[in-house]
Amino acid sequence: MDFWSNPVKFLDDWLTGVFSGWGMAADAARVLTAFVGILVLITLVMVLDIFLVWLERKIVSRFQDRIGPNRVGPFGLIQPFADIIKLIIKENIYPVGVDKAVFNLAPVLMMMSVLLLWAVLPLTSFLGLDLNVGVLYVIGVGALGTVAIIMAGWSSNNKYALLGSFRQVAVMISYEIPMVAALLIPTIFAGSMGINSIVAAQDTWYIVLAPLAFLLFLVSATAELGRAPFDLTEAESELIAGHHIEYSGMKFGLFYASELLHAFTFGGFIAAFFFGGWRGPWVEAYPALGLFYFIVKATIAYWLFGWIKYTFPRIRIDKMLDLNWKFLVPFAFVLVPFLALMHALLRETSFYALGMFLANIALGWATIEILRRRAHGERAKVEGAVEMHG
Amino acid sequence: MTAAQIIFLITAAVILGSAFMVVTTKNLVHAALWLIVTLFGAAVLFATLNAGFIAVVQVVIYIGAIAILFIFAVMLTRRSMTDTGPGLNRGWWLSAAIALLTFGGLVWLVSGWGGFTKAAPAYPSGFDAVAALAHALVSPEAFVLPFEVASVLLLAALVGAVYIAFQRKGEE
Numbered sequence: 001m002d003f004w005s006n007p008v009k010f011l012d013d014w015l016t017g018v019f020s021g022w023g024m025a026a027d028a029a030r031v032l033t034a035f036v037g038i039l040v041l042i043t044l045v046m047v048l049d050i051f052l053v054w055l056e057r058k059i060v061s062r063f064q065d066r067i068g069p070n071r072v073g074p075f076g077l078i079q080p081f082a083d084i085i086k087l088i089i090k091e092n093i094y095p096v097g098v099d100k101a102v103f104n105l106a107p108v109l110m111m112m113s114v115l116l117l118w119a120v121l122p123l124t125s126f127l128g129l130d131l132n133v134g135v136l137y138v139i140g141v142g143a144l145g146t147v148a149i150i151m152a153g154w155s156s157n158n159k160y161a162l163l164g165s166f167r168q169v170a171v172m173i174s175y176e177i178p179m180v181a182a183l184l185i186p187t188i189f190a191g192s193m194g195i196n197s198i199v200a201a202q203d204t205w206y207i208v209l210a211p212l213a214f215l216l217f218l219v220s221a222t223a224e225l226g227r228a229p230f231d232l233t234e235a236e237s238e239l240i241a242g243h244h245i246e247y248s249g250m251k252f253g254l255f256y257a258s259e260l261l262h263a264f265t266f267g268g269f270i271a272a273f274f275f276g277g278w279r280g281p282w283v284e285a286y287p288a289l290g291l292f293y294f295i296v297k298a299t300i301a302y303w304l305f306g307w308i309k310y311t312f313p314r315i316r317i318d319k320m321l322d323l324n325w326k327f328l329v330p331f332a333f334v335l336v337p338f339l340a341l342m343h344a345l346l347r348e349t350s351f352y353a354l355g356m357f358l359a360n361i362a363l364g365w366a367t368i369e370i371l372r373r374r375a376h377g378e379r380a381k382v383e384g385a386v387e388m389h390g
Numbered sequence: 391m392t393a394a395q396i397i398f399l400i401t402a403a404v405i406l407g408s409a410f411m412v413v414t415t416k417n418l419v420h421a422a423l424w425l426i427v428t429l430f431g432a433a434v435l436f437a438t439l440n441a442g443f444i445a446v447v448q449v450v451i452y453i454g455a456i457a458i459l460f461i462f463a464v465m466l467t468r469r470s471m472t473d474t475g476p477g478l479n480r481g482w483w484l485s486a487a488i489a490l491l492t493f494g495g496l497v498w499l500v501s502g503w504g505g506f507t508k509a510a511p512a513y514p515s516g517f518d519a520v521a522a523l524a525h526a527l528v529s530p531e532a533f534v535l536p537f538e539v540a541s542v543l544l545l546a547a548l549v550g551a552v553y554i555a556f557q558r559k560g561e562e
Contacts, residue, residue: 154461169462
């Protein structure tokens with residue numbers, strides 16, 4: 001078999017062969033190879049995570065008209081290692097009344113809920129499990145993150161941590177609904193829940209066919225990640241920093257790292273669902289090239305999250321839940337049947353992509369028009385009331 | 391022993407152990423967390439039975455929604471953080487008897503079933519279990535009626551929840 005057409009399969013077969021050569025049973029050799037593969041993937045992802053710290057700090061400094069880390073190593077590239085050493089040698093503090101087992105388990109579970117997502121992330125056509133329930137799997141793993149946040153908030157024995165985690169969980173549960181609806185649209189277009197199949201079905205990028213679904217996913221994913229403008233738990237004056245107040249040293253580091261990696265992973269999912277994933281020129285001839293395209297697209301999507309984070313001010317929690325329940329959820333419930341219907345009507349025609357794009361524009365325009373009318377009505381009501389009292 | 395048997399034994403041990411902890415631990419939040427372990431173990435069992443869809447749905451619904459709801463309910467209950475007091479009340483022997491009877495009945499029922507000694511048949515190639523389930527749920531020959539009845543029930547619950555929480559005008 002040619003190495004470059006599927007390097008992972010090649011290495012997998014080779015390693016299984018080596019283990020079998022040592023006199024191991026075929027089953028055991030396959031299981032052991034799978035474990036080695038998982039270990040390698042997780043290691044690479046964690047190394048990527050280290051550089052995400054650097055990337056994040058560089059992005060924020062650019063948005064705030066600063067230079068960012070530039071002292072340690074070229075372009076400050078060694079800075080995250082200095083940060084990690086600092087975190088590791090910090091004192092490990094247990095506040096009074098901490099529920100130790102739960103307290104220690106929470107950051108691990110948090111990191112796990114992000115790493116599990118990489119099992120279905122379609123890095124290339126041959127890497128990334130094409131689970132036939134892939135989209136649901138993404139949602140299910142997100143549920144583990146919710147549990148981790150509640151565990152962290154409760155076990156800290158701190159009212160602010162508990163309140164922060166309640167807020168975060170309320171937000172995550174509510175924004176799950178528009179997120180699932182937004183993910184239904186690529187599923188309907190591709191006719192499969194397998195994420196690699198969705199990528200393979202994107203002859204036209206889904207951001208062209210469903211820009212509204214992309215926006216919906218971007219907003220709800222930002223809320224799920226708990227990043228600004230939806231980072232309510234970091235209301236410094238009220239709640240300090242939410243569920244991870246009491247964590248110090250590397251345990252806090254795990255929360256921080258998992259947050260950054262979560263954002264990058266969701267950047268990867270945006271790339272997979274809406275930017276055509278690993279697809280690009282010459283990928284048919286050299287499948288390994290897909291990895292490069294995927295990383296580039298995922299980084300662009302990650303930068304998009306950064307752009308949002310450092311541009312918008314924080315939203316108050318009632319406004320945020322209003323935005324979800326009174327706008328995003330009804331909008332999602334209109335969007336899914338509408339796009340499914342347009343997809344069914346236009347699929348066989350020659351102007352499919354253009355028609356879908358225009359349909360999205362029309363629906364977006366109608367939504368903005370309805371919102372504008374309502375806002376005018378509300379304002380007229382308020383002004384009328386002011387005049388009556390004045 | 392095959393790999394599937396080893397995985398089953400480990401999963402079963404985890405499920406039984408955590409289920410035992412659910413009913414014996416005195417801290418209610420710990421009980422809810424142990425329940426999550428039990429539910430996750432059930433999801434693993436579904437996954438080993440080639441029912442990937444049910445496994446993921448088990449995690450989404452039972453861990454993502456119901457367990458979180460449990461934890462919220464426990465935390466909103468008064469005095470839930472104090473883990474003193476007896477774990478058993480006067481009716482313990484009755485519930486133990488009912489549990490034993492149920493277990494005995496189940497064992498008696500499935501002991502006559504021949505499926506234990508057979509290996510699960512593999513799916514034919516190209517068979518999509520999720521698509522088959524979807525067709526079964528909306529096909530008139532299969533389960534479309536129970537499916538619709540369940541959706542009406544959920545809708546009724548939703549309307550009821552809105553009605554209870556709704557604040558009428560002029561009411562504080």
